[in-house]
Amino acid sequence: MVMLKRRSFLSGGLAALLPFAPLRAEGHRRIAAVDWAAAESLLALGVAPLAVADTGYYNQRMPQALPAQTLDIGPFWEINLELLDRLRPDLVFIGAPSLFMTPRLREIAPVEVVEEMIGEGSYGRAGTILRQCGRAAGLPGGTAEAVLAGVERQMDALAARIDRTRPVCILLPDQSGSRAMVYGNGSMPGSVIDRLGLVNAWKGPTNASGFIQVGFEALVTLEDAIFMQMEIPTLAPQTERVLADSQLWQRLPAVRQGRLNRLGQFYPFGGCLSTLHLAAALTAAVPDRSGEGAP
Amino acid sequence: MTIAYPLAQTRRGFRLTALFALPAIALALLAATQTIDPAILFYSTLPRIAAAVVSGFLLGLGGAVFQRTFDNPLAEPTVLGISGGAALALAASLVFAPVLWSHGYQVVALAGAALALATTLAVAWGPRLSSSTLLLAGIMLNLFCNAAYTALVLFNHDFLSNLLTWQAGSLQQSGWGPSLRLMVLAVLAIGPLCLLEKPLRLLSLGHEVAANLGVSVRTIKLLLLVIASFLAASVTAEFGQIGLIGLAAPAIARAVWGRAHPGLLQCAVTGAWLLLLTDQVMRLLSTVAGDLPVGAAAGLLAGPVLILLARRAPASAPKVMPIPAARPAGDTRLLLLLAAALPLATFVALFYGHGPEGWAFAGQDDLALIWRWRLPPLLASAGAGVCLALAGLLLQRLLRNPLASPDLLGITHGAGLALAIAFVILPTMGVATKFAITAAGAAAALLAVTLLGLRSRFEPSRMLLLGLGLANTANAVLVIALAGGGQRGAALLGWFAGMTAGVDMAAAVAACVTGLFCLAACLLMHRRIDLIALGDATATGFGVPVRTSRALGIGLAALAIAAGTMVVGPISFIGLMIPHIAALIGFRGMATASIASALIGALIMVLAEWLSRNLAWPWPLSPSLIAALVGGPWFLWHLRRQAKEAA
């Protein structure tokens, strides 16, 4: 079971991706990002967002931390409109649901709606969002393309190194010890699995966002799958204990036969950086030890 | 007064129970036979059936005890603060002291529940352990704990996301542990409760009669409540909040067995098959929609049943609304003081707040910002405060139940449901605004309540059941919609906690106008409502057209609830507690109580809005949260004082 730490990932892959170490803060449009995929994409392009929703949790959860000067404008379900108005942004990136809940955002600045990272084309959407951010930031078109090309190269390299013999199931067990959230094909993790050439073990129905909460008995049929258990560091001790007590969990084929890997927490609605982060984590968990290459 | 129960009725009861239990058992058998893997059968399917049966049994038992002890159809096992206490203990320990979880979260939940129960009992303690004080204290404590819990969850939202699903209640099993523990509990509980059944019956005769027959009223009440609470708390601790069963099982048992107070075991058995049926139906649905929380989704089945029962419910015995006489009685000076405090509070809230540099008075250049961003939410909060407080007052007086609150009619749930559906179904929300959708949802719920209420002729006990049924059905569909909607549902989180951001001036003014209109109407109807509070027979005797007055009053309340909910989301504390606060400080007649409630509601909401915007700046707390957190302890303290004086 391999535990992948965020720092080691950064030192490995992502640092190579960042164009410049100090992020450009002047001479650029003041862009606020309520949606994290947009915030992440801005960072990938080397643009420091003016303000982001929920910066504290962002830094905890996302693969790359925000620069110190990015301000917090409150949670994505209730942005602090007064503060945002004071900051005078040129543009605000926001997801459709949040915009629906705070429609008066339009009074403050022009709004760009970010497409939701769900459904069949969610992997492709990460690229769309990156390009959208590049245009909004006033960067030359080539910058976004260069970043995307870099991401694709990394992805190919990872895909070459991953062990594809077994299907993979990404899941997050909850505190009750009887249920887990599994990611299907319509979610971002599902599309990452697909991009890496792996097979998603979960073939059952999912909700609109591509995941579903199921009891452990639904996982019994995934006999030859490898389980990727997402771990939230702060909840890990409790989860471990409650899973150890769960008789059904211990009898699941994957668990019994030791095909259980831990996965560091990822953000299932993030942009390119998040997809890359997840891909790297998956590859590190199930590296191809036989030395065979080629997709 | 004993009534001879004919044998035919008992036989009918058995037949009906068997009839309803049959589909439950059939589905359970189907589940068992469909399972191929023996591991699943033994560690998931069978324990789940056992868990449903034993939990339903315990909840039905607890519900019966509570409803009979309090003689109130709204009383259910968690009403003394248990659910709030358990939830808060779990969340707080997870955030501040995770090491406590090493012994299993069940212990933490039970400890929280026990603490909450102890607090409620401490507030109401006295020679008689007054029922109304217990109920009010318990509900207030629940609101307080839920508010604190919500605050913890919102500020640690991914951290505690699993607790949200726990709170919705699930019977999904992966072992026999919880079911076995509860079965042992059930076996241990049957004996003492059967022994206490006779004293329980005597309690319903009245304190004097019971005491005369040698029943120590306080001891019996205490024992009954503690045991029933412990049973319910154990179920909650293991599986989360499965609320409706404790309320619906006795109501259904009443209809099935055809008597006003069915026996404890009958209610328990009703609870068992009800929960089994609900859970098995949920299990079937989960193959397409994912694991649905049975606690919240129980409303899907039990809700319509309650609505049906509402039509057949017997008219309640004439009861007078208990409005305790406060000492000293409220006078106009107090009203003027409140009226003066309101603009003062508004002024402070507008001009003194937290900015990027910290707490400061607003300057000249900030005026535009204040006009755009501070004034509309404040006005909206004040308006909503008036609307919800008056709605609560109307419902409590007209339905003659001190526990009636605005969310009882299901309108807030209707609005939330409309939003949830819109979120899930509409790909882009450019088509309709949030305001329009909540208005549509509230209007639909209003229509449903009115039409169904007409058929029940707006009789109080029927309206209560009706409202409960509607609210829980809407809530269930809402939960299922959110579960199916995925990420989008998270954006609704804030609305459910109570959200005033981004409300525009037009909506705020509309809320204020509705509130004032409601106040005017209350003042016009105040004599009628005062007489109705004395009882339908008496009011009719004095020439009050009771049915039309009640219909008008409930319609007015529904309108006010819709207006309030549309601008600030669902807020329970205001509508439930403000009328009691007004009574506590001495305003009893409908006229003075209306004005006082309106002023107090507006004042509390303005202060709550101000604090919620600034305390955790730039993060918002929700106004309802602040109101409950600040108003809660004050209310409990005042209740305690009143209980001591009455003793």
Added chain:
Amino acid sequence: MTYPQTSSSGEPLFRLEGVSYSAGGRSILPALDLQIGAGRTIGLIGHNGSGKSTLIKLLARQIAPSTGRIRFSGRALESWPSREFARNLAYMPQQVPVAVGTSVHELVKFGRYPWHGSLGSFGATDRMKVEEALDLTGMTAMAGRHVETLSGGEHQRAWLAALIAQDSRCLLLDEPISALDIAHQVAMLDLVRDLTKTKGLTTIMVLHDVNMASRYCDEIIALHGGTVIARDTAPSIMTPETLRAIYGMDFTVHVQAGSGRLAALVT
């Protein structure tokens, strides 16, 4: 103000035609035809379950008959608008609700609702009527007290005061003296009789004590199993044969020396 004995057309105050009432599958009153004249005190007596309370509730429009029609003052009972009806008829139920937190004065003021209604102002007439009612029942001194602090007798009297303030021409009282001691029983019924005489009211009372009924009522209607088995003045009712038919027990009837009143004692 005194009221005429009957309405101008000569109609009795109450006319019941084919009225029956059943509840819960049980027939409490099989078809009843009855006429009740105005301007007198009428006692309703009978064994438990004979339908006395049901009859008086039907007259007070608290419940609706299963079949048949009731006419009050020549008009169909259901056709009277609420307040106008309340101005003409006042009803005291068997169990008078305890209005916790209300003072005696407020309670009596409630009785004026049919006159000033929802929106009318509480004027000089209303005030005078309330004071008069309090005075007649001897509750003026206790006007400020809360009703839950009163004794059973005082509570009953407070409610009677409210009914008096209602200033109707017909009083329907369902067992008004059951909770009172003998002194208060006499006081209450004395008051009711005086009011009935001075104002020309019609009073119909359900009474358990046949002696009280004979002492205070001009006319006694006896119910048995839902039907009227006797209806006459007190002396005709107070005979052992009639009393046995009504109550199923043996009575001896004595004449009180001095007053000449009849008293029935169970043998």
